[in-house]
Amino acid sequence: MNEFFIKLDEPVFRPPREHDSLIIQASIGCSRNSCLFCAMYKGKKFRVKMPAEIENEAARVPEYFRNGVNKIFLADANAFCIKTDDLLETAFVLKKYFVNNRFISVYANPLDIIEKSGDELKALRAAGYKNLYVGLESGSDRVLKLMNKAGSFKESEAAMNKAQEAGFVLSVTVLLGIGGKKYSGEHAAESARLINKCAPRFVNTLTAALYETAPLYNMVKSGDFEFASNCDIINEHYNFIDGLSVNRVIYRSNHVSNFIGLEGVLSKDKARLLESLLKFKNSREASNFINLKTGGNYEF
Ligand code: SF4
Numbered sequence: 001m002n003e004f005f006i007k008l009d010e011p012v013f014r015p016p017r018e019h020d021s022l023i024i025q026a027s028i029g030c031s032r033n034s035c036l037f038c039a040m041y042k043g044k045k046f047r048v049k050m051p052a053e054i055e056n057e058a059a060r061v062p063e064y065f066r067n068g069v070n071k072i073f074l075a076d077a078n079a080f081c082i083k084t085d086d087l088l089e090t091a092f093v094l095k096k097y098f099v100n101n102r103f104i105s106v107y108a109n110p111l112d113i114i115e116k117s118g119d120e121l122k123a124l125r126a127a128g129y130k131n132l133y134v135g136l137e138s139g140s141d142r143v144l145k146l147m148n149k150a151g152s153f154k155e156s157e158a159a160m161n162k163a164q165e166a167g168f169v170l171s172v173t174v175l176l177g178i179g180g181k182k183y184s185g186e187h188a189a190e191s192a193r194l195i196n197k198c199a200p201r202f203v204n205t206l207t208a209a210l211y212e213t214a215p216l217y218n219m220v221k222s223g224d225f226e227f228a229s230n231c232d233i234i235n236e237h238y239n240f241i242d243g244l245s246v247n248r249v250i251y252r253s254n255h256v257s258n259f260i261g262l263e264g265v266l267s268k269d270k271a272r273l274l275e276s277l278l279k280f281k282n283s284r285e286a287s288n289f290i291n292l293k294t295g296g297n298y299e300f
Contacts, residue, residue: 005061013040014073015133015171016254017202018105021071022098024054026090030077032109035137035149036219037178039211041077048082051089058097069098073105080108080132084120091127105131110151110159121166132168134160137175139194143187146225147178147216153194160198170200174240176258177208177233181226184236192243199246203266207233207257231281234259238277241270259286 009028014021029044058066072094080087091104106129113132116124134156138144141152160170172195179187195203210217210227219225228236237253237260244251246266251273253262260280264273280286 005065006057009044009076011040012075013077014075015105015107015204017131017171018071018073021073021105022069022101023073023075024057024094025049025076026054026074026079026082026087026106027076031081031112032078032150036147036215037175037208039214042213044076048086051086051093054090055093055097058093061097066098067100070100070102071105072098072101072103075107077107078109078112079106081112081115084116084124087124087129088127091124091129095128101128103130104128105133108132108134108163110134110136110156113159113163114155118162118166121163121168125167130169132163132170134163134170134172134200135175136172136191136194138178138187139174139190139192140179140183140186141190143179143183143190146180146183153190156194157197160200164198164200169202170198171202171204172200173204173206175206175208176236176240177228179228179236181228181232184228184232185239188236188239189243192240195249196243196245199249202250202252203244203246204251204255205237205240205253205258206255207259209257230259234277234281234286238274238281241273241277244270 006024008023009025012023012025014023027046027048029046030041031046033041033046094101094104113121136156137147137149139153139156144151160172163170174191210220216225220227241251244266249266251262251264251266253260260277262273262276
């Protein structure tokens with residue numbers, strides 16, 4: 001439906017779980033755009049759309065399509081940074097046009113969650129916002145700093161607890177490989193420790209790849225950053241899952257960037273997930289791939 005009635009400012013990204021949602025861009029680009037590994041929004045100038053602009057777009061969708069929408073995802077990155085009053089007004093507009101919509105999901109940076117008060121978060125939850133997709137990337141302060149990602153372990157912990165207290169469902173992402181060879185162990189251990197502190201409903205791992213438009217590309221090329229090998233990343237993945245001690249948390253590595261697709265409920269399926277990783281590492285299918293020096297897609 002998006003392509004026909006609502007013009008999207010490409011590229012547009014959404015979490016796999018939002019494949020059947022109507023995508024509304026409440027913001028364009030990323031409000032931070034500083035992470036060295038990220039190429040997603042490097043070509044976009046950040047701006048927030050006012051609720052009136054969103055209403056104009058919603059009004060263009062014919063009523064018979066509008067009535068079929070029951071999930072809405074608000075893009076782009078960190079759309080949760082939008083002022084609470086505007087987010088509330090946007091929810092009001094969406095409710096008016098998409099009368100059968102059940103809830104709104106949105107990307108949220110931990111720092112943007114912290115900036116909202118507990119009462120603001122509760123008001124947003126009551127207005128229909130439900131799933132927050134949080135790119136933690138790492139629990140290691142050293143790795144976050146190295147990758148120029150704003151925020152810290154403590155801030156992410158506070159943000160996740162605050163959002164969950166207000167009734168949000170969290171789906172968080174850890175990005176394998178961004179500690180490089182040097183901090184791979186710390187990245188896995190601190191990320192698992194952070195998840196253990198907050199037990200979000202969904203935990204996802206993605207795997208970092210090198211994109212020529214991301215600053216990390218030149219750092220690897222010049223030798224300033226040693227990318228973890230594919231073998232290191234599989235070990236890191238293993239150590240991360242091994243370090244998790246949460247219960248009733250849905251774990252997924254089902255993104256195209258992952259070397260192996262995994263899915264299970266922790267802690268019940270932890271042994272199976274670890275065994276699958278070990279089997280993959282020792283498999284004939286993985287042997288050539290594992291020997292690649294740089295993780296992801298480049299050999300320098
Ligand atoms: S990782 Fe997230 S916060 Fe960082 S630049 Fe990319 S979209 Fe923005």
